[in-house]
Amino acid sequence: MRQKEKRGxxxxxxxxxxxxxxxxxMIDQFNQSNIRLLADMGxxxxxxxxxxxxxxxxAVHIRRFxxxxxxxxxICHQWDCPRDVLxxxxxxxxxxxxxxxxxxxxxxxxxxxxxxxxALARMIAHERGIRVIYTAHGFHFYKGAPAKNWLFYYxxxxxxxxxxxxxxxxxxEDYLFAKRHLNAANIVRIPGVGINTGRFAQAVADAGSxxxxxxxxxxxxxxxxxxxxxxxxxxxxxxxxxxxxAQLTYQYKKKNVCCMICGIGKLQKRLKEYAxxxxxxxQVFLPGYxxxxxxxxxxxxxxxFPSKREGMPVALMEAMAAGLxxxxxxxxxxxxxxxxxxxxxxxxxxxxxxxxxxxxxxxxKERFPDxxxxxxxxxxxxxxxxxxxSCVNKRMRTIYKDAGSAGDAHR
Numbered sequence: 001m002r003q004k005e006k007r008g009x010x011x012x013x014x015x016x017x018x019x020x021x022x023x024x025x026m027i028d029q030f031n032q033s034n035i036r037l038l039a040d041m042g043x044x045x046x047x048x049x050x051x052x053x054x055x056x057x058x059a060v061h062i063r064r065f066x067x068x069x070x071x072x073x074x075i076c077h078q079w080d081c082p083r084d085v086l087x088x089x090x091x092x093x094x095x096x097x098x099x100x101x102x103x104x105x106x107x108x109x110x111x112x113x114x115x116x117x118x119a120l121a122r123m124i125a126h127e128r129g130i131r132v133i134y135t136a137h138g139f140h141f142y143k144g145a146p147a148k149n150w151l152f153y154y155x156x157x158x159x160x161x162x163x164x165x166x167x168x169x170x171x172x173e174d175y176l177f178a179k180r181h182l183n184a185a186n187i188v189r190i191p192g193v194g195i196n197t198g199r200f201a202q203a204v205a206d207a208g209s210x211x212x213x214x215x216x217x218x219x220x221x222x223x224x225x226x227x228x229x230x231x232x233x234x235x236x237x238x239x240x241x242x243x244x245x246a247q248l249t250y251q252y253k254k255k256n257v258c259c260m261i262c263g264i265g266k267l268q269k270r271l272k273e274y275a276x277x278x279x280x281x282x283q284v285f286l287p288g289y290x291x292x293x294x295x296x297x298x299x300x301x302x303x304x305f306p307s308k309r310e311g312m313p314v315a316l317m318e319a320m321a322a323g324l325x326x327x328x329x330x331x332x333x334x335x336x337x338x339x340x341x342x343x344x345x346x347x348x349x350x351x352x353x354x355x356x357x358x359x360x361x362x363x364x365k366e367r368f369p370d371x372x373x374x375x376x377x378x379x380x381x382x383x384x385x386x387x388x389x390s391c392v393n394k395r396m397r398t399i400y401k402d403a404g405s406a407g408d409a410h411r
Contacts, residue, residue, distance in 0.1 A: 015108045015404070016044045018101070018130075020121050022081045022114040025055040028065045029314065030113065030137070030193040033389055035074060037397055041404075043108075048079035048101060049117075056231045057289045058264065077101055081117045085152075095120050102128050109133060109403060115140060115153065119160060126163040131403055134184075135168040137193075138311025142173060142332050145309070158182060166403050170312040173332045188399060192312035194392030197384045200322040203294035210298035217285055219299070223258040224362050227300035227324075229293070229315035230307065232265025232286075237329070237348055239274060240306035246278040247355040254362060259304075260285040262296055297322035301372075302361050308348045310334060321383045323376030327357045337387075342379040 017038055021027050027035075027049055038045050047069060055062055069076055079097055082090035094117075102124055110125050111133045112118035118134045125132045140153040158181070161167065167184035169175040175189040203209050214221055226245060230236040238261050245259040261271065261284075268286060275284040290296055297303070303319035303326045310316075310333040317337065319326055326343035328334040338345050346353035364371045 015042065016046060016105055017109045017111060018046045018048060018105070018107045019111045020047075020079065020081075020098075020113065020117050021049045022083045022117045023054045023056070024049045024051045024062050024065060025057050026113050026137075028057065028062075030135075031111075033194060033393055034111070034396055035069070035072070037393060038400060039073065041397070041400060044075070045073070046075045046077060046105065046107070048077040048081075048098065050081055051076070051078055052080075054083050056264065061289065061291065079117075081114075081120065083114070083116060085116050085119075091116065091120065095124070098124055102130065109400075111135070113137065119156060122160045122163045131165045131406065132163065133166040133168060133399065133403055134164050135170070136174055136178075136311070137170060138309065138333065139174050139177070140309075142309070144331070165406070166399060168399065171333045172336055174311070186402075188395070190395045190399075191387045191391050192317060193314060194389035195314060195317050195321055195383070195387065197321040197380070197388045200294045200297055200318055201380060201384075203298045204323050206298070209295045210300075213295040213299040217260070217287055217299075219258055219260070219285060220256070223256050223283075224254065224302075224365060225300045226257065226259040226302050226304050226358065227262070227296065227319070228259070228304050228306075229262045229296070229319070230305075230313075231263050232261070232267040232271060234267070235308050236263070236265075237306040237308050238267070238271055240349065240351055240354055241304050242271065242275050242278055242280065242284060243351045244304065244355045244358055245283060246280050247351065248358060248362070249280060249283065251355070252359045252362075254359070257362070258283045258285065260287065260296070260300070262287055262290050262293070264289050293318060294322065297324060300324060301365055302327065302358060304354060304358065305329060305334065306346075306348050306354060307331070307334070312336070317383050317387055320379035323373075323380045325361050325372050325375040326379065327354055327361070337382075339378070339382070342375050342382065 027047055035045050051062055051066055066076055081094040107130050109131045110121050112121045113135050122132050140149045161182040161184045164184035166186045167178055169178055169189045170192050178187045228241045241259050245257055248254045248257045275281045297319055303324040305316050305328040307329050312333045328338050329348040330345035344357040
């Protein structure tokens with residue numbers, strides 16, 4: 001690591017910023033536009049994250065992503081930061097690594113993501129005199145959160161907020177809570193992390209892209225395809241999708257229903273077994289990580305999102321940008337995105353509610369397709385107007401500029 005750090009120091013001539021996250025996939029999915037913004041603003045950009053473990057995309061993609069960062073002049077550092085705060089030994093190791101990194105380089109600012117990584121970074125940044133921007137992708141304490149989350153995460157965030165120069169929130173609930181109860185020097189809200197809405201609209205406009213994807217995956221062209229996207233873990237609550245598919249098949253007598261769950265994670269085997277126990281294993285597709293997600297959305301009929309906790313879900317915004325009607329959990333983030341004109345909200349574990357809404361939409365798909373098309377147009381318009389990457393970039397440029405100016409004024 002020392003040789004790489006030395007080369008990085010010799011190469012850099014301008015102000016430096018360090019972007020940190022527990023895993024590389026968070027940088028890939030949420031921060032590529034931020035990296036381009038910072039480079040345009042004259043910063044030498046460094047990224048510290050775990051390129052080896054814990055990512056929500058496959059290793060091939062991560063290697064390709066790291067090479068792409070290098071070609072853009074970004075200096076990458078392997079940071080063995082855990083996602084689990086209870087992994088004490090790993091946390092101590094990550095703390096020591098970051099301590100050495102901030103000794104090797106003089107950073108003007110840090111932009112932190114993920115709860116564990118941001119906590120470690122803010123403890124060190126305060127001692128180094130480095131200004132800190134922290135993007136909270138959804139506080140672990142929220143309305144309806146388990147008591148243990150409030151007992152642990154809230155006091156920690158309350159304390160560390162005193163060491164936060166800019167706290168960036170991405171949904172209404174977190175922003176209002178932070179303004180009332182946290183003590184960051186500046187608290188702002190941006191409209192999610194931003195997505196390229198045109199990319200998804202273009203795939204839908206290409207009538208062949210969805211059909212081609214179905215063919216490659218073995219999904220019948222005449223099937224009614226329910227889609228969900230996300231890491232295969234307990235929080236994403238994908239078992240509800242399988243139960244909905246089973247109810248539609250046996251209770252609502254829709255024999256041509258299939259469901260697809262895109263993502264990787266530790267629950268893949270368990271989900272396959274559960275589908276088998278429900279008697280729908282031939283209707284369920286688990287393709288893993290898909291690089292060109294726009295073709296997946298183009299192939300689907302309805303998007304289901306029964307997640308238990310979200311900040312501002314990218315997958316849901318992508319589905320809306322692709323013009324899909326949606327059924328989502330009535331939780332923070334989702335409730336901010338979904339209006340009756342574009343879909344339904346239901347309690348995360350209300351299988352009957354999800355199934356009834358899906359049955360209604362599938363009925364319209366067969367008998368009144370114009371209704372679904374109207375819902376899709378509404379969703380696309382809402383995301384394009386308020387949540388497109390161009391909207392987020394404007395806000396982030398201002399945030400970076402103001403934070404940098406404040407740092408200059410204090411020197």
